[in-house]
Amino acid sequence: MNDTYSKIPSKVRLNENICPNAKLLYGVIYLLSLKEGFCYASNNCLSSNINVSVRTITRLLKELKNENLIRIEYTDKCIRKIYI
Numbered sequence: 001m002n003d004t005y006s007k008i009p010s011k012v013r014l015n016e017n018i019c020p021n022a023k024l025l026y027g028v029i030y031l032l033s034l035k036e037g038f039c040y041a042s043n044n045c046l047s048s049n050i051n052v053s054v055r056t057i058t059r060l061l062k063e064l065k066n067e068n069l070i071r072i073e074y075t076d077k078c079i080r081k082i083y084i
Helices: 020-033 043-050 054-066
Strands: 071-074 080-083
Touching: 020 043, 020 054, 020 080, 043 054, 054 071
Parallel strands: none
Antiparallel strands: 071 080
16 A cells, blocks of 8 residues: 555544544555455454454454444355455
8 A cells, every 4th residue: 555545534543432543454454455345354464454462353353343333244265354
């Protein structure tokens, strides 16, 4: 993701129930969702994008999901799709 920018809407940016890294992760998911309408990046890929551990990504995804900022679905082939 060289020289790319993502949008973080005010409903995310101003949300006091999620930490700053969750907001950053939201921006990465948004950017990765532009082509297909969803993000299918693994936790390893997401962790390298924002320089945190895989375990932290799991926690951040849960924060975003609990605030209804993302929706996560799994296909029959166990592929994860993260929707904004």
